[in-house]
Amino acid sequence: MALEIIDSCVNCWACVPVCPNDAIYQAQPHFLIDADKCTECVGDHDEAQCASICPIEGAILDELGDALNPPGSLTGILLSAGELPSSIPQDIR
Amino acid sequence: MDLPVLFNDPPASPSGGCAANSCGSSDDQLGHLPEAIRDKVFNHPCYSEDAHHYFARMHVAVAPACNIQCHYCNRKYDCANESRPGVVSEVLSPEQAVKKVKAVAAAIPQMSVLGIAGPGDPLANPQRTFDTFRMLSEQTPDIKLCVSTNGLSLPESVEELSKHNIDHVTITINCVDPEVGAKIYPWIFWQNRRIRGIEAARILIEQQQRGLEMLVERGILVKVNSVLIPGVNDEHLKEVSRIVKEKGAFLHNVMPLIAEAEHGTFYGLTGQREPSHAELQALQDACAGDMNMMRHCRQCRADAVGLLGEDRGAEFTLDKIDAMEIDYAAAMETRARVHADIAEELAQRRQHGPAPVPILQASGPTALMAVATKGGGLVNEHFGHAREFLIYEASPAGVRFIGHRRVETPYCEGDSSCGEGESALAKIIDALEGCRAVLCAKVGYEPWSALENAGIQPNGEHALEPIEEAVLALYQELLEAGKLTDDVAQQRQSA
CATH class of the missing domain: 3.30.420.130 (Dinitrogenase iron-molybdenum cofactor biosynthesis domain)
Incomplete structure (x- = not known):
């Protein structure tokens, strides 16, 4: 059970200090999550901390490979263009 | 008739309190301030319009993480060619930052101030920010330290800030009304959750105002930065100015929104326009009746180096600093000498003021x-x-x-x-x-x-x-x- 950072990461560091397991480390070309340390914050927090502070849509995936912050969910830019996929849960709109 | 040199207050402003030239001071917008505050800021280029011609400052980019999103910010900040807040070339460790500060302060003896302004929020990186301040307090005691924040984590940081003898803090306050705030801040990270919309703005505003009050109580000088966003907070900023002054902020800096599509910010991509020069000036004049306004801000990068308006950051990259041989003790002595000379020159200017200029016509246009x-x-x-x-x-x-x-x-x-x-x-x-x-x-x-x-x-x-x-x-x-x-x-x- 672990989350994954993919190449849309902009290396902004926001996730590093909020990880309760020190699982996130600087790497090239972008930060990575140590799968052995990541607990998806279960037991520590209700929400995965890295995904809750990440400003980039689609940069953090869950263990199924789904984006925790899907397109349009943070910037609202797609929202205004009417392109928000219907798969996005209501509570993050 | 002699023409006075006015600073800051519009000549016809009836509500501007005492005009700078009738207060026994004709130096700059700080003429309004009590002597004790002027003594604290006379050599701070970002606070004193007078000082910024002489003293240099630098920012060290030790604080990359941020805990909120602003619609005028793109968090992909690494860029060599742009000059605006939130942009840097390299993120430094606290140790690297201290090394850089000492190298710059040796090469530019006019340097008087070190600020941490990002590229994220300094107080969202408390370990890195305060490690840097701790080392600098010990190793360059003659350099003033200051910090700039969005305010979300400010109340919990005030105690630590006052320990490091930081006597200046800048808070960016764009609104005091959550409904306005919801149009500027899409979300914040607060108590382990992402919070959105009006609720997010309400929390942020509460934290900013509480932080402002706590700093003022401790005698730490607070400057407030506001970004003027036409159609979003332009009229509202007059109220912001009034409220932050009431609470004890000593200077208000209204800056124009920077929103180019190529910067990739929400405002840039959605066509939010920037204010015109005239709009900015009109708003600054409107706020000036209530507040010491600041007008010489250059909206510099989070790793800027040198006099305001110039950026010598490229001369002090990490590899160039490694190659420098520096006598730190001698550099500190040179700095003391240069600072004393400038202080004397400023004091003389203040005392004598500019030479009076005779004028023949008593009426004329602006x-x-x-x-x-x-x-x-x-x-x-x-x-x-x-x-x-x-x-x-x-x-x-x-x-x-x-x-x-x-x-x-x-x-x-x-x-x-x-x-x-x-x-x-x-x-x-x-x-x-x-x-x-x-x-x-x-x-x-x-x-x-x-x-x-x-x-x-x-x-x-x-x-x-x-x-x-x-x-x-x-x-x-x-x-x-x-x-x-x-x-x-x-x-x-x-x-």
């Missing part, structure tokens, strides 16, 4: 004048080399500093062989919109006629004179020559 300067408070930059122009407003009531206008490419750096020189000039003339004259050390023949055709009188005759005196003198010359009537400007523009 005119904006642009000045090319390299610093030192003098008209001392060539037109073709200027990367920015300072803007002064002259009228029979005196002269006051209004702000600055940046130019993308100085005239002499445009390649005239492929037409770039001409387009650089056209852009500079656009940037000088509304100005009746431009004072510089020298102006070439070609830009001279283009400026004249645009209704902007070029002038190189006041080269090396103190800026305010030169502006006043030129104002009178133009007034007497009948060149300041609206007809003349219109004729030229239509010619």
Whole structure:
């Protein structure tokens, strides 16, 4: 059970200090999550901390490979263009 | 009649409290402040309009993480060529930052202030920020420390901030109404959750206001930065100004929104417009009745180095610093000497004020004048080399500093062989919109006629004179020559 950072990461560091397991480390070309340390914050927090502070849509995936912050969910830019996929849960709109 | 040199307050502002020139001080907008505060900020280039001509500052980019999203910010901040807040070339560790500060302070003895301003939020990186402050307090005790924050984590950080003897904090406050805030901040990270919309803005505003109050209680000076976003918070900023002044902020800095599509920000991508020069000035004037306003802010990068308006960051990259041999003790002595000399010069200027200039006509229009300067408070930059122009407003009531206008490419750096020189000039003339004259050390023949055709009188005759005196003198010359009537400007523009 672990989350994954993919190449849309902009290396902004926001996730590093909020990880309760020190699982996130600087790497090239972008930060990575140590799968052995990541607990998806279960037991520590209700929400995965890295995904809750990440400003980039689609940069953090869950263990199924789904984006925790899907397109349009943070910037609202797609929202205004009417392109928000219907798969996005209501509570993050 | 003698013309006073006014600073900050518009000449006709009835609510501006005592005018700077009647308060026994004619130095700058800080003339309003109690002596104790002026002593604290006289050498801080970001707080004192006077100091920024002489003292240098630097930012170290040790604080990349951020806990909120602003619609004017793109968090992909790594860029060498852009000059605006939130942009840096390399993130430093606290140890690297200390090394850089010491190298810069040795090479630029005018350096008086070290700030941490990002590129994220310093207080969202408390370990890195406070490690840096702790080491600098020990190793460069003569350098002032300051920090700039969005305010979300401010209340919990005030205790630690006061330990490091940081006597200046800047809080960015764009609103005091959550409904306005929801249009500026899409979300915040708060108590382990992402919070959105009006609720997010409400929490952020509460934290900012509480942090402001706590800092003032502890005697830490607070400056408030606001970004002017047309149609979003423009009218609202007057209320922000009133409230933060009531709570004890000593300076308000209203900055124009920067929103270009290529910056990739929400506002840039959605076509939110930037304010015009005139809109910015009008709002600053409206707020000035309630507040000491700051007008010389250059909206610099989170890793800027040097005098305000210049950036020597490229001279101090980590590998270049490694190659430098520095005698830190000697550097600190040099700094002390240079700072004392500047302090003396400023004190003399304050005491004597600028030379009185006689005026023949008691009535005349208000005119904006642009000045090319390299610093030192003098008209001392060539037109073709200027990367920015300072803007002064002259009228029979005196002269006051209004702000600055940046130019993308100085005239002499445009390649005239492929037409770039001409387009650089056209852009500079656009940037000088509304100005009746431009004072510089020298102006070439070609830009001279283009400026004249645009209704902007070029002038190189006041080269090396103190800026305010030169502006006043030129104002009178133009007034007497009948060149300041609206007809003349219109004729030229239509010619």
